[in-house]
Amino acid sequence: MTHYVAIVEDAGADKAIGIWFPDLPGCFSAGDDIDDALRNAHEALALYAEAEAQEGRALPEPRSLSVLKADPAVLSDIRDHMVALVALQSRAAHAAE
Numbered sequence: 001m002t003h004y005v006a007i008v009e010d011a012g013a014d015k016a017i018g019i020w021f022p023d024l025p026g027c028f029s030a031g032d033d034i035d036d037a038l039r040n041a042h043e044a045l046a047l048y049a050e051a052e053a054q055e056g057r058a059l060p061e062p063r064s065l066s067v068l069k070a071d072p073a074v075l076s077d078i079r080d081h082m083v084a085l086v087a088l089q090s091r092a093a094h095a096a097e
Contacts (some may be wrong), residue, residue, distance in 0.1 A: 001087050004062045006041055007074075008034065008082040021086070022074045023060050024048055037094045047077075048086060059088075 009018040015029040017037035029044035031037030049059055067082060068074045 002062060003087050004045060005065055005068055006084045006086045008037065008076075009083055010034070010082070019044070019084075019086075021045070021048075022071070022077070023062050024082040038084060038086070041084070042089065045086055046089050052055045061075055 004021050004023055006019050006021050009020075011018065013069075016032060017034050018028065018030050019037050019041045020028040024045070027044055027048040029037060029040040031040045052059055065078070069078055
């Protein structure tokens with residue numbers, strides 16, 4: 001199963017928890033709490049994969065956390081926020097191939 005690194009941003013009690021994927025520009029999600037945001041992240045990832053497949057584009061290979069930490073464009077997000085691995089469900093993974 002393919003997993004993508006997600007950045008999890010908790011902006012405080014009065015704001016939603018935001019999630020985005022450094023390897024997937026434009027793929028983001030949110031929720032009222034971290035558990036909700038992570039559940040929504042699975043759906044966002046699946047919808048992103050389906051949309052890319054409909055456009056005839058393959059998803060990029062996910063980079064490991066170690067590789068992302070070496071990317072200056074992502075390093076501060078990793079340092080300042082939580083990270084999570086989000087699985088691309090098999091139905092969406094096949095659509096993206």
